[in-house]
Amino acid sequence: MAKNDFCNILGMREGTLNGNYLGLPSVIGRNKREILGFIKDKVLGRSNSLTHKFLPRAWREVLLKNVIQAIPSFAMSVFLLPIEMGKDIEKIMNSFWWGGVGENHKGIRWKSWDRLSVPKRWGVMGFRKIREFNLAMLEKQAWRLIDHSSSLLSRTYKAKYYPNCTFLEAQLGSNPSFVWCSIHEVQPILQRGFAALIHPAGSSWNIPLITSLFNQEDMNLITSIPLSNTRLNDKIIWMEDEKGKYTVRSFYKTLTDDHDFDQAPFWTRLRAKHVNIPGVCQLCNIDEESYFHLFVQCPFARSCWDMFGGVDYVSSNNLLDWLESIFTTKNDNDICGIISTCWKFWEDYRGCYSLEKKPHTGMLKINVDATLDTNNKKMGFGYVIRDSTGHFLYARCLPWPSIFRPNEAEAIGIREALTWIKDSNLDNIQVESGCLLLVNGIIHGHDTFSSFDLIISDIREIASDFDNISFLFAKRSTNRVAHLLAREALPMYGYMDFSMIPFPSIAQVLSLDIS
Structure with missing residues (x-):
């Protein structure tokens, strides 16, 4: 009865249950290996069609990564393949890499697929692990159920499997579909504990509550997340990506980036x-x-x-x-x-040493840098302002009683620098930072909700109060004065300003820093 009502509402007729839809089987029975065996057959067939050709090693790598590995991708975004099937597919790809597939192409497989799938940054081939990539693809579907809760698919799954709770609290249920079983398999990775850990009246952590709920290690991790000065609605973000958005690449990296090989020069x-x-x-x-x-x-x-x-x-x-x-x-x-x-x-x-460039005539330039002291859980910010002739005007050392990730620290440094020069009634400013990701984020903006991007939003809002302001990237070798000031700030208990006469420890570097 429910099916008929549903079809009448949508104005469609009920189709047959046999056959495939969009290349995937419409009905999945108990024998998953038999029903999904066509995926392995496609990989084997494509590998055999390419085996008889004489291919250089570089061509094999391209074909393996862009053709053969792509065959099961669509199915893996919907179904969790059986473990043994994934191993069989990896054996086929390993055979193709070492020379061929089938009875006529027997030979030594000099390395296992686990070894070949180590990321390239560790000096290996970086081929794809089937099981881990399958979980990463399914995690994307689970993330969409949370992040796009108003979509038709999300509302359908919620009505059927978790009508009175969220996806993070959903149970597998009785008689679940194979697709729901596959997506539910990655639920533990997304599950997190939530509480009102931020003071509702301000932008600071509720330290007493955090202390009562978490151990010291977790408390340090939580309080190391910087908070925005702007009041925004809560939103779930993916912490493994700088932009706060879930990507298959970032999740796959978290599953496979656990190698520690000795590196030759x-x-x-x-x-x-x-x-x-x-x-x-x-x-x-x-x-x-x-x-x-x-x-x-x-x-x-x-x-x-x-x-x-x-x-x-x-x-x-x-x-x-x-x-x-x-x-x-x-x-x-x-x-x-x-x-x-x-x-x-x-x-x-x-050969990366270079001299710092002077700002345009009539402009002031402020160099910003941040230094982290992981042992004492502190940060230090250094600022130096010069005129268009390169002469020293102002400097500030600013200590910070907590520690964040490097990109977030650089962002907070610029936010505090803009607040300082705004309160000093300075304008026509050129801001230089050694964090290229931060500079690009300020210039172009990000429509995301990570803690890093929220601080960028604060910076852009403060920058809108200036008549003439620009942001530039500066190499570390041209940002030495700000770096020295940031180091000087670490043992301080409050900020220290200098005007016209530079801080003694930077005087010599300052004289050599301008071309």
Whole structure:
């Protein structure tokens, strides 16, 4: 009766239950492997059709990633494939990679699919794991049930499976469909605890309530989320993505990004791939290039250590032993100086040192930087303002009693900088930050609800009060003064301002920072 009423309302007739719809079976019985076996057959057929061709290794990679791996994608966005079927598909793809599929193409499979599917950033092929990708595709459907609750599909599932609760609280129920079973499989990943953890009258965390509900580790994680100054309605966001939107890529990465392989030097890995690059140090053109040579053995490095004084570069045979001797025999000030000098060696090697550009005539420029102290759960912000001739005008060191993620820290730094220069009645400002993602977000805006984007919204709102303001990206090597000020702010208990006369620790760097 319900089916007839439903068909009458929509003005359609009830179709037969046999056959496929949009390439997928309309009815799923108990034997999932038999009904979904066509997916494996398609993968096997396409692999066999390409096996007889002589294909270079690079072509095999392209075909495997863009053709063969794409075959089961549509089905995996609806159904949770049986584990054994996923393993069978991976075996077919592994055979194709190593030379062929079938009786006539037997040979050694030099690496398992688990090893080949390690991400490329770890130096492996980065092929797709079927089970993990299947879960990521289904997670997207579950996310849409939550994020698009007014859609027809969401309302249909809610009416049938969870009429009196949300998807996060829904039970599997009796006689569920295979599609609902598949989507419900990923529900535990989305389940989170919710409470009124923010003071309703302001934009601050309800610390007493958080302390009573969570342990110390969870409390630190919660309070490390920055809050916007703007009052907005609550919205569920995906924390694994910078924009707060669920993506299959971000979820798949969380499932597979757990490898910790030893990495050879970058130039060694390039030569292993037959890239023709010089094998000698680019600073001295004498000895073979290595990390130990760059920081310790190179004549250029040794001359610097002689000027630094008290650095032993003779008794150690490798970089780790040398670093261990430095950290065990030197005081904190010497260690900071040695590490900073090593960083300059690296900059000189990479050729990334550059001078800071002056702002346009009539404009003021403020450089912003943030420094994080993870041990003491604190942050420091540094600001320096100069005129169009490069002369120092103002500086501020601002400590912050909590710690956030680096991008969020940079965003809060700019928000506080704009508040400062607005209160100082300054205009015609050029703001420079070392966070490219933040600068692009401020310029173009994001229609998302992550904590990072909410702070960007605060920045854009404050920036609208200025007549002439612009935001630019600055490399770390051209943002050194602000970085030094941010470090100086860490041990402070309140902000410290300087005008016309610079902070002593930045005077020398400031004189070299303008071209």
